[in-house]
Amino acid sequence: MTAFTRPLILLVGALAPLLAGTAAADGFTKQFPLRACDFKPYGGNAFFKLKPGRQLYLSNVRCVGENECDELEEVWITVLPETRLIEFSQDGHSYSVRTRVVQEFETADGEVDEISYNFFADCNPMNDVYYFGEEVFDGEGNPEDDAWLAGVDGARPGLIMPDRAFLLGSKYYQEQAPSAKDRARHSALGLEIEVPAGVFRNCVEITETSPLEPGEESIKVYCPNVGLVIDEELELIAVYDDAEPPEVED
Secondary structure (H helix, E strand, O other), rough: OOOOEEEOOOOOOOOOOOOOOOEEOOEEEEOOOHHHEEOOOOOEEEEEEEEOEEEEEOHHHHHHHOOOOOOOOOEEEEEEEEEEEEEEOOOOOOEEEEEEEEEEEEEEOOEEEEEEEEEEEEEOOOEEEEEEEEEEEEEOOEEOOOOEEEEOOOEEEEEEEEOOOOOOOOEEEOOOEEOOOOOEEEEEEEEEEEEOEEEEEEEEEEEEOOOOOOOOOEEEEEEEEOOOOOOOOEEEEEEEEEOOOOOOOO
């Protein structure tokens, strides 16, 4: 990946799952301390902010310009003013969580490719951000099979971005549903990143995998006070406040 360089020294000796959870047989944490959370649909942490109106715009324009990508891909990630109440039971306890809706609007060569609505909440007082499901639609508005929701068909919340126990080697499930089982591993810390939006420091590389797609992996990079800056070939172009989401045609 040409968009960032690694420092010569990385944190070592912290190859352990999140301290607050319980690891599964594959080493990824999947049991989280939900009962300790006072969930809120706002807040978040330095790497994942839940502020309505905040929008990240990413594209692979540099990759296209270097003739390494065939089509122009663009993504707008917008924290919407809407919230969604999600109710579920887990381990003998009932939860009612008001989540924030975050829209991801993806295009390929200007044509709508996919639109998803993701449901997140901040776990106070730790400020870990949990993931409670998503609705996914193709470019023509048809529902996709990888949608999921906590409490439906045995699905459970996952952790999308921790605030504490932020260690090199931390491994945890982001999604826990029959149709979605994304997992994250902190594969590098302390990175300096250069993308069209600027130069950022103290960033973290996260390698995502799924047991549903053995052998496949996706690399993302998050930077403090910014959020997602790299998603495979996609790079952060701009960050907006008080932005409107792209218009969805009926």
